[in-house]
Amino acid sequence: MSHKVYVVGIGPGDFEQMTVKAARVLKESDVIIGYTVYIDLVRDHLPGKEFLSTPMTKEADRCRMAFSEAQKGRTVSMICSGDAGVYGMAGLMYEIGAKYPDIELEIVPGVTAATAGAALLGAPLTHDFCVISLSDLLTPWALIEERLLAASKADFAVCLYNPSSKKRQDYLKKACDLMLQYKSPDTVCGIGKMIGRQGQEKELMTLERLRDTGVDMFTTVFVGNSQTKVVSGAMVTPRGYKDV
Amino acid sequence: MSHKVYVVGIGPGDFEQMTVKAARVLKESDVIIGYTVYIDLVRDHLPGKEFLSTPMTKEADRCRMAFSEAQKGRTVSMICSGDAGVYGMAGLMYEIGAKYPDIELEIVPGVTAATAGAALLGAPLTHDFCVISLSDLLTPWALIEERLLAASKADFAVCLYNPSSKKRQDYLKKACDLMLQYKSPDTVCGIGKMIGRQGQEKELMTLERLRDTGVDMFTTVFVGNSQTKVVSGAMVTPRGYKDV
Known part of the structure; x- marks a missing residue:
């Protein structure tokens, strides 16, 4: 069975500034992972959702956390502010993802700063x-x-x-x-x-x-x-x- | 009375790829103006809405059309694919808008190519x-x-x-x-x-x-x-x- 991790750019901040797709993907995810500041931006809009985080400098750990949650069969979203591909986690997710070939990765673009x-x-x-x-x-x-x-x-x-x-x-x-x-x-x-x-x-x-x-x-x-x-x-x- | 023109980046194409705010602004607009290819991307999602257009090379005319519709007291959205500020109409709208000081302009960013x-x-x-x-x-x-x-x-x-x-x-x-x-x-x-x-x-x-x-x-x-x-x-x- 193939599991999936989304890397989601949530836009600059207000929930309304993410794309319609990003909002849907977050609602459909079992667990949302991100730096605490970003989680605080979306938490109130996603009641009952499970959130996980690591400290600011532990980006690689945060990526591994995402893949290991997906390996449990859960749909995972890793969130970044702005766009995940502009100084965001998209690149690192691909690099670390090479060690998790059974997990599919999809980048959901967002409005960058x-x-x-x-x-x-x-x-x-x-x-x-x-x-x-x-x-x-x-x-x-x-x-x-x-x-x-x-x-x-x-x-x-x-x-x-x-x-x-x-x-x-x-x-x-x-x-x-x-x-x-x-x-x-x-x-x-x-x-x-x-x-x-x-x-x-x-x-x-x-x-x-x-x-x-x-x-x-x-x-x-x-x-x-x-x-x-x-x-x-x-x-x-x-x-x-x-x-x- | 102050009237408003939104310049809305609709993202790359699929309706789901515009921001939640862009979708809301289009729904709240009385008239939507844009190049015909862009209008075709959103038309089916906005039933009953009035759409106006000008040919591809008539960008300045399209801008003037937006301001003159707003002067009638209507809420107007000018749509661009991607982001309105990246090779889009945002700059031209400000330049032409200088002649319409009673009309407020708001740029709604989108996901660019x-x-x-x-x-x-x-x-x-x-x-x-x-x-x-x-x-x-x-x-x-x-x-x-x-x-x-x-x-x-x-x-x-x-x-x-x-x-x-x-x-x-x-x-x-x-x-x-x-x-x-x-x-x-x-x-x-x-x-x-x-x-x-x-x-x-x-x-x-x-x-x-x-x-x-x-x-x-x-x-x-x-x-x-x-x-x-x-x-x-x-x-x-x-x-x-x-x-x-």
């Missing part, structure tokens, strides 16, 4: 863009620097995930200094905090001011390309239509 | 990535070239939108030749066709073979970074966890 935050700020990502994480826990900082410079030189709009943490308070400043080598200090930027959750905030600013702005780990940062402008209080990267 | 296609293929975008459109209708080809080279040199995973059309049949080949200046011919790549719709297909291949593969305008292309690998038939870009 890049597009949820873009919708909050206006339309910053309607042209080519890069998504870069400033976390150097799993990536050498030199590679992050190289990507920031390449993205800026080729005039991409840029969306930054994990722009700060307690141990990395000056990383956004360092990233801005790199981008300022190619992008104008007047480049339109925006930040979204607690996107799609209680306490949601947004703010537009120049790249020069972003450099000196404090952000936290719940912030997603948007840096425009050279065409990005402010329209009626929104951050807008034009696609180039001529008949506006 | 990058994340829907990633979920179909495995987990190709779990590390830093670039999204690049190969359409030069609104963008000079020289800029697209520059971005392809920059993304490849800095070892980003790359997701290509609009990889081909009747007039641009050799663009994917040209793009691959550029990426091959920095990426290995063995780089793991994947394509998704009709993602989330009837007739969905997927295929993994090397960058060398992608170069000689025919794609159509309903295809989204994924090019791995140097770490991307095939795991149990899926395209996986590892995040770098050590305890796999």
